[in-house]
Amino acid sequence: MTAAPAGTDGSTAASDEIGEVGRRPPLTIVAPLTGVMVPLDQVPDPVFARKMVGDGFSIDPLGNLLVAPIDGEVADLQPSHHAVTIRSADGLEILMHIGLDTVALLGEGFTPRVAEGTAVRVGDPLIEFDLDLVARKAKSLLTQVVITTMDRVAAVLPATGLVTAGDDVAATIELSATTGADVDTGPARSATSDGLIVANPSGLHARPSATLVGLAKGFRSDIRLRSGEDSANAKSITAIMKLAVGYGQKVVVTAHGSDAPEAVAALADAIRDGLGEEVTPVTAAPASEAPPATMPEPEPAAPSSGDPDRYLGVAASPGLGVGTVVQIRHDDIEVAEFGDDHHTERRKLNAAIDRALLDLSALQGRLEADADPGKAAIFQAHREILEDPDLLDIAVSAIDKGRSAPFAWRAAYSSFAEQLAGLQNEVMAGRAADVRDVGRRVLEELTGQRSERAALPAQAILIAEDLTPSDTAQLDRSRVVGFATTRGGASSHVAIIARSFDIPAVAGIEARALDLPDGERVVLDGTAGLVQRNLSEEDIAGILERQRRLAERREREDALRDEPAITTDGHRVAVVANIGGVADAREAMTKGAEGVGLLRSEFLFMERTTAPTEAEQAAVYADCARALTPGQPLVIRTLDVGGDKPLTYLPIPAEENPFLGIRGVRVGLEQPAVLRTQIRAILAAADAGAHLQVMFPMIATMADWRRAKAIFDEERDASGVGTPVSVGIMMEVPSVAVMARQFAAEDGCDFFSVGTNDLTSYTLAMDRGHPKLAAQVDPCNPAVLTLIGQAAEALHERGKWLGICGGVASDRQAVPILVGLGVDELSCSIPAIPSVKAMVRRYSLDTCRELAARAVACSTPEEVRALVPDDEA
Numbered sequence: 001m002t003a004a005p006a007g008t009d010g011s012t013a014a015s016d017e018i019g020e021v022g023r024r025p026p027l028t029i030v031a032p033l034t035g036v037m038v039p040l041d042q043v044p045d046p047v048f049a050r051k052m053v054g055d056g057f058s059i060d061p062l063g064n065l066l067v068a069p070i071d072g073e074v075a076d077l078q079p080s081h082h083a084v085t086i087r088s089a090d091g092l093e094i095l096m097h098i099g100l101d102t103v104a105l106l107g108e109g110f111t112p113r114v115a116e117g118t119a120v121r122v123g124d125p126l127i128e129f130d131l132d133l134v135a136r137k138a139k140s141l142l143t144q145v146v147i148t149t150m151d152r153v154a155a156v157l158p159a160t161g162l163v164t165a166g167d168d169v170a171a172t173i174e175l176s177a178t179t180g181a182d183v184d185t186g187p188a189r190s191a192t193s194d195g196l197i198v199a200n201p202s203g204l205h206a207r208p209s210a211t212l213v214g215l216a217k218g219f220r221s222d223i224r225l226r227s228g229e230d231s232a233n234a235k236s237i238t239a240i241m242k243l244a245v246g247y248g249q250k251v252v253v254t255a256h257g258s259d260a261p262e263a264v265a266a267l268a269d270a271i272r273d274g275l276g277e278e279v280t281p282v283t284a285a286p287a288s289e290a291p292p293a294t295m296p297e298p299e300p301a302a303p304s305s306g307d308p309d310r311y312l313g314v315a316a317s318p319g320l321g322v323g324t325v326v327q328i329r330h331d332d333i334e335v336a337e338f339g340d341d342h343h344t345e346r347r348k349l350n351a352a353i354d355r356a357l358l359d360l361s362a363l364q365g366r367l368e369a370d371a372d373p374g375k376a377a378i379f380q381a382h383r384e385i386l387e388d389p390d391l392l393d394i395a396v397s398a399i400d401k402g403r404s405a406p407f408a409w410r411a412a413y414s415s416f417a418e419q420l421a422g423l424q425n426e427v428m429a430g431r432a433a434d435v436r437d438v439g440r441r442v443l444e445e446l447t448g449q450r451s452e453r454a455a456l457p458a459q460a461i462l463i464a465e466d467l468t469p470s471d472t473a474q475l476d477r478s479r480v481v482g483f484a485t486t487r488g489g490a491s492s493h494v495a496i497i498a499r500s501f502d503i504p505a506v507a508g509i510e511a512r513a514l515d516l517p518d519g520e521r522v523v524l525d526g527t528a529g530l531v532q533r534n535l536s537e538e539d540i541a542g543i544l545e546r547q548r549r550l551a552e553r554r555e556r557e558d559a560l561r562d563e564p565a566i567t568t569d570g571h572r573v574a575v576v577a578n579i580g581g582v583a584d585a586r587e588a589m590t591k592g593a594e595g596v597g598l599l600r601s602e603f604l605f606m607e608r609t610t611a612p613t614e615a616e617q618a619a620v621y622a623d624c625a626r627a628l629t630p631g632q633p634l635v636i637r638t639l640d641v642g643g644d645k646p647l648t649y650l651p652i653p654a655e656e657n658p659f660l661g662i663r664g665v666r667v668g669l670e671q672p673a674v675l676r677t678q679i680r681a682i683l684a685a686a687d688a689g690a691h692l693q694v695m696f697p698m699i700a701t702m703a704d705w706r707r708a709k710a711i712f713d714e715e716r717d718a719s720g721v722g723t724p725v726s727v728g729i730m731m732e733v734p735s736v737a738v739m740a741r742q743f744a745a746e747d748g749c750d751f752f753s754v755g756t757n758d759l760t761s762y763t764l765a766m767d768r769g770h771p772k773l774a775a776q777v778d779p780c781n782p783a784v785l786t787l788i789g790q791a792a793e794a795l796h797e798r799g800k801w802l803g804i805c806g807g808v809a810s811d812r813q814a815v816p817i818l819v820g821l822g823v824d825e826l827s828c829s830i831p832a833i834p835s836v837k838a839m840v841r842r843y844s845l846d847t848c849r850e851l852a853a854r855a856v857a858c859s860t861p862e863e864v865r866a867l868v869p870d871d872e873a
Helices: 131-137 206-216 237-243 260-273 342-369 373-386 389-400 405-421 426-430 432-447 469-473 493-501 511-515 537-559 582-590 614-627 665-670 672-684 702-719 734-738 740-744 756-764 782-797 815-821 830-841 845-856 861-866
Strands: 027-030 035-038 055-061 065-067 072-077 083-087 093-097 110-112 125-129 143-147 153-158 169-175 189-192 222-227 230-233 250-257 310-312 314-317 320-328 460-464 480-485 505-507 521-525 530-533 572-579 596-600 633-637 691-696 726-731 751-754 801-804 825-828
Touching: 055 153, 055 169, 083 125, 125 131, 143 169, 189 260, 206 237, 206 260, 222 237, 222 260, 230 237, 250 260, 320 480, 320 537, 342 389, 342 405, 342 432, 389 405, 405 432, 460 511, 480 521, 505 521, 521 537, 537 830, 572 582, 572 633, 572 830, 582 596, 582 614, 582 830, 596 614, 596 825, 614 633, 614 672, 665 672, 665 702, 672 691, 672 702, 691 702, 691 751, 702 726, 702 740, 726 734, 734 740, 734 756, 734 782, 740 782, 751 782, 756 782, 782 801, 782 815, 782 845, 782 861, 815 830, 815 845, 825 830
Parallel strands: 320 460, 460 480, 480 505, 572 596, 572 825, 596 633, 633 691, 691 726, 726 751, 751 801, 801 825
Antiparallel strands: 027 169, 035 055, 055 143, 065 125, 072 083, 083 093, 093 143, 110 125, 153 169, 189 250, 222 230, 222 250, 310 530, 314 505, 320 521, 521 530
């Protein structure tokens, strides 16, 4: 314990008991803020005033720095940074809540000076806040300081008047006598609620959490609140707040004890009713990794499709599956918070990690034996996660503080996964599933609690909050015809495995899909990203016929995959591949690729603790080049990372809006040593056989281009490499399209390759990951097509070429329109290459130009797509 007994020298006598039933010495709590003391019952908020959170005091602040009132560690820092909890060495927890209703500010005006797990001493800075901004935007500046572990406290005696942060005593705490716990001696029962959608506008912040805790404490049973794979003691406000449950997210209440059914029923009703807040019911939750965002709409949220029988998500793996629903749920693993001595607990953790590593090695070896190096590499990455020193340090630190190995490990990997899931970059956020997968594997080893899976029925369509890569890699493909998850995206390892298995999959599906009953017949469309139920037998028969025609079409296209893509009147279009490594380059050659239009070089830089060396990079680029037919193009995009795609070893600060910040070529220009090393590595591979071309991402201004090109020229001149290497721009920003003639006139600018994903987002000012806007982010929008056509025209005037490396190049409906706009090269996902080639062969160039002219005159993407029916013939 770190708060000092009143009248002492600050020693830790607080932990010494005086008599079996006597009281322990009082403690002093130092003022965490400079300001005027206010009694808690005068706070204009019933939850605090009625001491539902706990007893304490309030301060009307005159300063803007919140400091630690006791020695301890940061037990919880709320995502909005408006509240923080400090836990002392012997378990006293103090919650400090700056202002009232400040959770709705979503972090605006608050700057944390600590993180969860940080050790602090009295007076250490915790949170700095903008006094004027919070005063203008919040209900009140009154800051509540509350003891949440009141079972340890007999009385709180606040001071009065003005107090100075870090110096003056703000309250004296009389500790309660040590008594035995209230033992539940009745017959034990278990109960679990249905999934409950949290309708509180700001999620389970302090006020509703306190209401929930107060209700839970009225029952004898052990009660848990579960959110995803994480769970919390429902009688601990700190534990609930650490779950960071946002608006629209799903929770489940479980209980075990003599009054478990009554407890679950009462808490479930209270959550549905809003826990004392006015709420509007919601029928669907956003993807669970999405951060709590905004206030709810005034009306209940309808299904995204407007049709209660259609469940919308994101296309993760193409294809159709017709079958019956099987809901997949991971059972909670129960762990004790405190363990044996830390040496024993460390040995337990190390042994469990060693066993998990052996399992992963066996799984990796089996996949390698099946000639599946791509999936094998995923489990090699899992082994690296297990050996991550930061992850292990977090767990060991908790063990050294007395936590059990299972408790410490679960907290460590859950925290690590949530940090990843909160990133705006889809690829990095998708790796949260890998961390949870690895973490659960070790947790099962530690506890001996393993999920038993019932045998799957034939034609199963799996529905889950999430499937781990381990789950997916070991699916029985003879029985599973598709799956859908509420978490994840098209770039997750689960989606990658699904595509390699040719299993249709939908990611980010509406959370109400979790309520579909087992055994219900549904159709999963992985191409459209939806699940449909209540179809007639006639509808089902039509879908099965469509599956048959699609399979026949794919066979015909695959048979001609090595034929060139030439229109009926003799115009040739290059069809090349988007790749992320050497294995992809080799696979692309088996699908008829005529080269590589985009090598995403960041795969070399991610999931490691140091940057790749020049020699490492050069070897990989050369291997990719040698995988192609000699003379074929290999376009290498320079490192494309930034605030939305962080690297631990590059000092790129977090940004409020990373998509408009330091990313792409801007990182290279800020840290030219990184860019120069990469350019030297590319030049070193120039003689490996392919025609190497360099492309700079996120060029927005002429200054960007000229600075990047100057660096390239300097390194090329210094290298003495005589083999020609072309240089171009990845057109992602509308300014480049608008100024295409000026850029095309630049010496040394040889080509544009259009990244239609970002170009569409920037043109329409819409985030393609936004749950309400994503469906509108369609590159077939006439505005985007107009920009592409203008750029192609400008480049052709100078004898230069334009390619497409964004997702629309793989879109069958878009192909003839893009050809008509003047696109010279289509760089596709590898599986799409035969189909894209076939679409080029179906049309004449004149017809393509006519379609393009009509497309740019359309008003909506739907009108554009109607020009090219997506038939199955």
